[in-house]
Amino acid sequence: MAVSYKQRADLVARNIAGETIVVPIRGKLVDLQKIFALNGSAEHLWKQLESACTMEQLCSGLAEEFDVDRSQAETDVREFVEALLEAGLVEGN
Amino acid sequence: MGTGAQGLEADADFLQRFRREIAGRRVPFTGSIELTRRCNLRCVHCYCGDQDSIREAQGEELSRDRWMSLLDELAEAGCLDLLFSGGEPMLRRDFPALFAHAKKLGMIVTVFCNGTLVDDRVLDVFRDLPPLLVEVSLYGAAVETHERVTQSPGSYRRMREGVDRLLAAGLRVGLKTVLMTINRAEYAAMERLADSLGVSWRSDSALFPCLPNQDSGARPNVCGSCSGASSVLDYRVPEDEAAALECSRASRTDALRKAWESTSRPVTDALYTCGSGLTGFHLDPYGGLQPCLMATGYRESAVELGFAEAWRRIARIREVRAPEGYACNRCDLQPLCSGCPALFDLENGNPAVRSEYICSLAQQRFARVSNGQQTAVLSR
Numbered sequence: 001m002a003v004s005y006k007q008r009a010d011l012v013a014r015n016i017a018g019e020t021i022v023v024p025i026r027g028k029l030v031d032l033q034k035i036f037a038l039n040g041s042a043e044h045l046w047k048q049l050e051s052a053c054t055m056e057q058l059c060s061g062l063a064e065e066f067d068v069d070r071s072q073a074e075t076d077v078r079e080f081v082e083a084l085l086e087a088g089l090v091e092g093n
Numbered sequence: 094m095g096t097g098a099q100g101l102e103a104d105a106d107f108l109q110r111f112r113r114e115i116a117g118r119r120v121p122f123t124g125s126i127e128l129t130r131r132c133n134l135r136c137v138h139c140y141c142g143d144q145d146s147i148r149e150a151q152g153e154e155l156s157r158d159r160w161m162s163l164l165d166e167l168a169e170a171g172c173l174d175l176l177f178s179g180g181e182p183m184l185r186r187d188f189p190a191l192f193a194h195a196k197k198l199g200m201i202v203t204v205f206c207n208g209t210l211v212d213d214r215v216l217d218v219f220r221d222l223p224p225l226l227v228e229v230s231l232y233g234a235a236v237e238t239h240e241r242v243t244q245s246p247g248s249y250r251r252m253r254e255g256v257d258r259l260l261a262a263g264l265r266v267g268l269k270t271v272l273m274t275i276n277r278a279e280y281a282a283m284e285r286l287a288d289s290l291g292v293s294w295r296s297d298s299a300l301f302p303c304l305p306n307q308d309s310g311a312r313p314n315v316c317g318s319c320s321g322a323s324s325v326l327d328y329r330v331p332e333d334e335a336a337a338l339e340c341s342r343a344s345r346t347d348a349l350r351k352a353w354e355s356t357s358r359p360v361t362d363a364l365y366t367c368g369s370g371l372t373g374f375h376l377d378p379y380g381g382l383q384p385c386l387m388a389t390g391y392r393e394s395a396v397e398l399g400f401a402e403a404w405r406r407i408a409r410i411r412e413v414r415a416p417e418g419y420a421c422n423r424c425d426l427q428p429l430c431s432g433c434p435a436l437f438d439l440e441n442g443n444p445a446v447r448s449e450y451i452c453s454l455a456q457q458r459f460a461r462v463s464n465g466q467q468t469a470v471l472s473r
Contacts, residue, residue: 012199016122016171017115023173023199025222035107035173035201 003092004052005081011089013038013046020046022089036087041066045080049090055081108174112372120171121404122372125386128188129154129378130180130308134207134243136232137316138271138300138325140386141180142309150308154378157187159396161194163380166400168198172374175200180378183210189218196222203228205269208255209248216262226293227259228267233275234282242275244316256290267293271300272335273328280338298335299431299451300328302439305389306377326440329450336457349429350462356428362414364434364444366422370410384410387435419445429462430455 007013010026020043022036038046041062048061055077063073084090112122130141131148141147155163167175175195182188183206195202208229219227229252232242239249259266268287272280280296287294302325305311313325330338340346359366367373370384370391380396382403383389391410393403413434415422421432432451434444441448 012197014168014173014199016173017118017120019111021111021173021199023201025196025199027223037107037111 002054002056004054005049005058005084005090005092006052007046007049008089008091022046024088027088034087036089041076042080045077049084052093112368115171116368116372119371119408121167121374121400122171123174123368124167124172124374124376125176125178126160126376127178127180127378127386128160128182128185128191130306131184132179132181132207133184133209134181134245134248135314136230136243137275137314138242138273138328139314140301140304140325142303142306143312143314146310146312147180147308150379153308154185155380155396157190159380160187160191163376163395163400164191164195164198164200166395168195168200170401170404173199173201174203176203176205178205181207181210183212183215189214192224193218193222196224201225205230206255207243207248208252208259211255211258216258219259219264220262223264226265226267228269229256229259231268231270231283231286231294232273234279234286238276238279242273244314256292260290260292266290267295269294270296272296272298272330272338273300274330275328277330277334277338281341284342296339297431298330298339298454299436300325301387301436302326304387304439308379326450332450332453332457335454336461339458340461346462349458352428353459353462358425358427361422363411363422364413364415364419365410366427367433369435370407374404374407382407385435387433387439390438413444416445421447424455426452426455426459429458 010024012023012025014021014023020038022038024034044065045058045062048058058077058081059070059073062068062077063070081090085092115122129151131151132139132141132144135144177188177192177195182204185191192202192204203225204227206227206229231239231252233239236249239252240246256266256268268283268290270276270283276283284294303309303311303313340349365384367385369388373385375383375386376395377383377392380394381392382395382400383392384407388410391407393406395403398406421427421430424430430451431454432448436451437447438444
């Protein structure tokens with residue numbers, strides 16, 4: 001069964017001056033020094049991750065929204081989800 | 094990303110860079126909130142002033158519900174970096190709820206306190222939603238010195254217990270002091286105390302007068318044991334000694350030198366050149382919005398007007414031009430100077446008349462960071 005990913009519950013996404021800023025509000029202290037900015041299509045993907053999504057669903061959504069070919073969408077989604085996982089902003093199950 | 098996005102951006106400098114980017118758009122990004130000016134201590138130098146008078150104004154403080162909705166408005170307007178201060182913010186029973194609300198709105202929150210009221214209710218919420226930093230005021234390494242400043246017997250022990258509780262909860266803690274004639278002999282000992290606790294430490298040499306707020310009547314706390322001090326400014330340490338203490342640790346001298354070497358000094362005809370009213374704001378216990386703590390002359394009611402409109406109105410501080418002959422906004426020593434027009438106004442009754450003490454302190458700092466090898470141009 002495909003892994004699905006979802007935003008962690010202890011984050012707050014803010015829109016400040018047109019930028020989407022993700023602020024961790026719980027967790028290890030070191031995390032609190034880090035806030036994250038999402039730009040362009042990353043915002044779109046982040047929005048989708050409010051509910052659990054598989055890579056496949058994210059790719060389809062991105063390809064449709066930004067009119068890019070499937071392989072480009074897959075590359076982008078994979079890189080972005082890996083970055084989110086590394087930063088601890090999403091969890092997979 | 095091939096889809097045109099830069100994806101995820103996060104690094105230590107992000108806040109600073111973002112702040113610069115939004116400065117031109119006047120977003121209230123950084124703010125401080127005085128939840129109350131009441132305090133359980135009576136510090137001789139406190140800029141809030143006379144506690145007896147302030148307590149009488151308690152009924153005028155904003156209610157919990159009003160603070161909650163104001164916090165909502167701050168978040169909506171773009172505030173990210175928020176300080177809870179006072180007075181002693183933990184005197185308010187609703188402090189944990191207000192702090193938690195700010196955190197849940199996605200603000201990065203720092204707390205200034207005197208450390209004596211850190212109870213289980215506070216710790217429970219801090220453990221769940223950690224503040225970026227809790228900074229506790231320390232006024233002496235010795236009990237007698239600290240309490241000579243606070244005029245509150247037992248305050249040192251309670252402060253130390255509070256710090257221990259915060260540390261035991263795994264929180265990031267800092268100590269800060271105000272350099273005064275009363276505690277100058279313990280400067281190094283205070284720093285060693287912070288070192289021994291493994292916490293950050295900083296000192297501020299720029300004492301300023303009691304703020305002209307209605308609640309205190311602009312009267313300082315009466316000092317029962319400090320005969321000879323007729324004004325808060327009498328506690329200032331001579332400039333050469335203050336600079337020597339500041340530079341008594343190489344890391345601080347290096348930080349000052351770095352600031353001197355790397356900070357830009359834009360020549361401007363604006364009187365207020367800091368971020369106040371541009372990205373910074375201050376809210377008082379009664380809902381008054383100011384560009385900063387000291388700029389009391391620009392106060393607007395965020396309760397009556399709403400935060401957004403009050404924020405729009407205090408923009409007038411940015412329009413104020415410096416009068417002819419005002420040299421501070423052309424001074425090479427700006428990166429080493431802790432003065433500003435709001436402080437000058439408090440000290441001299443005129444925002445364009447510099448504080449001689451602050452100017453001299455900047456020159457003393459410059460002498461220390463340059464080892465006497467360079468000549469500063471005080472104005473261009």
